Amino acid sequence: MLGPCAVVMLWLQAAGAHPSPASELTAAAGALQAEKYQEAATLLEKALASDPQDYHARFNLAFAYSQLNRDKEAIQHYSKVVEQQPELAAARLNLGLLLLREKNSAAAAPHLEVAAEKKPGDFRARYYLAEALFANSSLGAAEAAYRKALELDPGSAAAALGLGRTLARAGRMDSAREQLFRAARGDPKFQDALLELGELLEQQKQPAQALEAYFEYLQARPDAIAVRERAGVILLEQKRYGEAIEQLAQVVQQHPTAANQAALAQGYTMVRQPDKALPLLRGATSAEPANPDLRFRLATALLEARDFASAGREFRVVVNHNPRAAEAWNGLAVALYRTEDYPGTLQALDRARQLGPEPPGNHYLRAIILDRFHQYPAALESYEKFLAAAGGRYPDDEFKARQRVRIITNLLQKRR
Numbered sequence: 001m002l003g004p005c006a007v008v009m010l011w012l013q014a015a016g017a018h019p020s021p022a023s024e025l026t027a028a029a030g031a032l033q034a035e036k037y038q039e040a041a042t043l044l045e046k047a048l049a050s051d052p053q054d055y056h057a058r059f060n061l062a063f064a065y066s067q068l069n070r071d072k073e074a075i076q077h078y079s080k081v082v083e084q085q086p087e088l089a090a091a092r093l094n095l096g097l098l099l100l101r102e103k104n105s106a107a108a109a110p111h112l113e114v115a116a117e118k119k120p121g122d123f124r125a126r127y128y129l130a131e132a133l134f135a136n137s138s139l140g141a142a143e144a145a146y147r148k149a150l151e152l153d154p155g156s157a158a159a160a161l162g163l164g165r166t167l168a169r170a171g172r173m174d175s176a177r178e179q180l181f182r183a184a185r186g187d188p189k190f191q192d193a194l195l196e197l198g199e200l201l202e203q204q205k206q207p208a209q210a211l212e213a214y215f216e217y218l219q220a221r222p223d224a225i226a227v228r229e230r231a232g233v234i235l236l237e238q239k240r241y242g243e244a245i246e247q248l249a250q251v252v253q254q255h256p257t258a259a260n261q262a263a264l265a266q267g268y269t270m271v272r273q274p275d276k277a278l279p280l281l282r283g284a285t286s287a288e289p290a291n292p293d294l295r296f297r298l299a300t301a302l303l304e305a306r307d308f309a310s311a312g313r314e315f316r317v318v319v320n321h322n323p324r325a326a327e328a329w330n331g332l333a334v335a336l337y338r339t340e341d342y343p344g345t346l347q348a349l350d351r352a353r354q355l356g357p358e359p360p361g362n363h364y365l366r367a368i369i370l371d372r373f374h375q376y377p378a379a380l381e382s383y384e385k386f387l388a389a390a391g392g393r394y395p396d397d398e399f400k401a402r403q404r405v406r407i408i409t410n411l412l413q414k415r416r
Contacts, residue, residue: 025057032060037067055084059091071098082111089118093125100128105135116145123152127159134166142166157187164193168200176200177209184216191220195227207234225255233263241270252280258287262294265301274305292321296328303331308338319351326355333365342369360389364397371404380408 024047031040044061048054062077078095085091093115099108112129119125130145146163150156164179180197183190194217201210214231218224229251235244248264265280281298288294299314312335318328333348349366352358367382383401390398 028057028060032064035067037064040064041068053084055081055088058084059088062091063094066094066098071102074098075102086114087118089115089122089125092118093122093128096132097128100132100135105132108132109136109138121152123149123156126152127156127162130159130162130166134162134169137169139166139170143170155186157183157190157193160186161190161193164197173200173204173206181213181216188220191217198227198230202234207238210234223254225251229260229263232260232267236263236267236270239270241267245271256283256287258284258291258294261287262297265297269301269304274301277301278305290321292318292325295321296325296331299328299331299335303335306338308335311335312339312341323351324355326352329355330359330362333362337365337369342372345369358385358389360386360394363389364394364401367401367404371408376408376412380405380412383408 024043028040028043028047031037031043041061041064044057044064047057048061051057058077059081062074062081065071065074065077075095075098078091078098081088081091082095092111096108096112096115099105099111109129109132112125112132115125116122116129126145127149130142130149133139133142133145136142143163143166146159146166149159150163153159160179161183164176164183167173167176167179177197180193180200183193184197194213198210198213198217201207201213211231211234214227214234217227218231221227228247232244232247232251235241235247245264245267248260248267251260252264261280261284265277265284268274268277268280278298278301281294281301285291285294285298295314295318299311299318302308302311302314312332315328315332315335318325319332322328329348329352333345333352336342336344336348346366346369349358349362352362363382363386367379367386370376370379370382383405387398387401387405390401392398
C-alpha cells in the first residue's frame with residue numbers, strides 16, 4: 001500500500017568541484033542515510049548559506065524538511081530547485097507529492113505530469129499524477145494515468161482503487177465494480193473498497209450487487225456488525241426474509257440495538273412468527289421508549305397476537321405523543337373494541353375520521369357498535385358506507401352487513 005504521498009529520497013551528488021564545504025555535504029549525506037533529519041537540515045542550511053545556487057544541497061534540504069513535517073518550507077525549496085533545474089524529475093515528483101499532501105492538487109498536477117514524462121517507467125509518478133487529476137475532476141486524464149500505472153504495476157491495489165473510483169464518478173459502474181473488486185482482492189489492506197463499492201451500488205439502485213460486495217467483505221471480516229446489519233436490511237427490502245433473519249439474528253445476538261431488533265422483528269413478522277417478533281419489539285421499545293414508530297409497531301404486533309389490552313396501552317402512548325396519528329387511532333379503536341370498551345372505540349373512530357378518509361373497516365366497526373346500542377339509523381348509514389367502500393374485499397363481513405341492512409331497513413319501515 002502506498003504511503004500518504006511520501007517523498008522519494010534522492011541524494012544528488014555534485015559533479016566535479018563544488019562551492020559548498022565538502023565536509024558539511026558529506027556529513028549531511030550520512031545524516032540523511034541514518035534518518036537524522038534535523039542534523040542533516042542544520043548541515044544543509046549551512047551549506048546552502050555558503051552557496052544559494054547549490055541545487056543539490058537545496059534538494060536535500062527540502063527532503064530533510066519534508067521528513068520533519070516542515071512541508072511549507074520543503075515546498076519553497078523544491079520550487080526553487082525546479083526554477084533552477086526544470087528538467088529534474090525527482091524535484092518535480094517530490095514537489096508534486098508535497099503539494100498533494102497539502103491538498104493542492106491543482107498545483108501538484110503539472111509537476112507530476114513533467115515527472116511522469118521524464119520518468120515514463122516510474123510507477124509513483126504516474127500513480128500520483130492520476131491521484132492529482134482525479135482530485136481535479138479531470139476524469140478522462142485520470143483514467144488514462146491510472147491505467148498506465150497499472151501497466152507498470154498490475155498488482156497495485158491502490159491504482160485499481162483509484163481507477164475504480166474514477167470510473168464510478170464517470171457513471172461507468174460495471175467497469176468500476178470490476179476495478180474495486182480487483183483492489184480488494186489484490187491486497188487485504190484494501191478490503192474497505194468493497195464497502196465503498198456496496199454504497200455506490202446502493203446509490204445506483206443495485207441492491208443485489210451491493211449484497212455481493214458486502215458478503216465478500218464479511219468473508220474476510222465476519223465481525224463487521226454494521227456491514228452484516230446493512231446486508232440484513234437490504235435482504236428485508238428484497239423480501240428475502242429467511243436470509244435477512246439469518247443475518248440479523250447474528251447482529252442482535254452480538255450487539256442488540258433498537259434498530260436491529262426492530263428489523264429482525266419485521267423479518268419474523270413477515271414469515272408469520274409473531275411469538276419471536278414480540279420480544280424483539282419489546283426490547284427495541286425498552287431501548288428507545290420515546291420512539292413513537294417503535295411503539296406503533298409493538299402495538300400492532302400485540303394486536304395481531306390478540307393481546308388487546310397491551311395493544312391498547314401502546315396505541316394510547318402513540319396518540320398521546322402524536323394526536324394526528326390516524327393509523328394509531330384506528331388501531332386503538334380495534335383494541336378498545338376487543339376489550340369491549342365501546343364508548344372508547346367510538347371516540348377513537350371519531351378522532352380517526354377527523355384526520356382523513358376512513359378505511360372500510362372503520363365504517364363496519366362503527367356500524368356494529370351503533371347496531372349493538374340500537375342506534376339503527378346511524379348504524380344503517382355506517383353499514384351502507386362500509387358496503388360502498390368494501391368492493392368485495394371483505395366477503396364475510398359484507399355478507400353480514402347486507403343482512404343487517406335488510407333487517408334494520410325492515411325494522412325502521414315498521415316503525416313509521
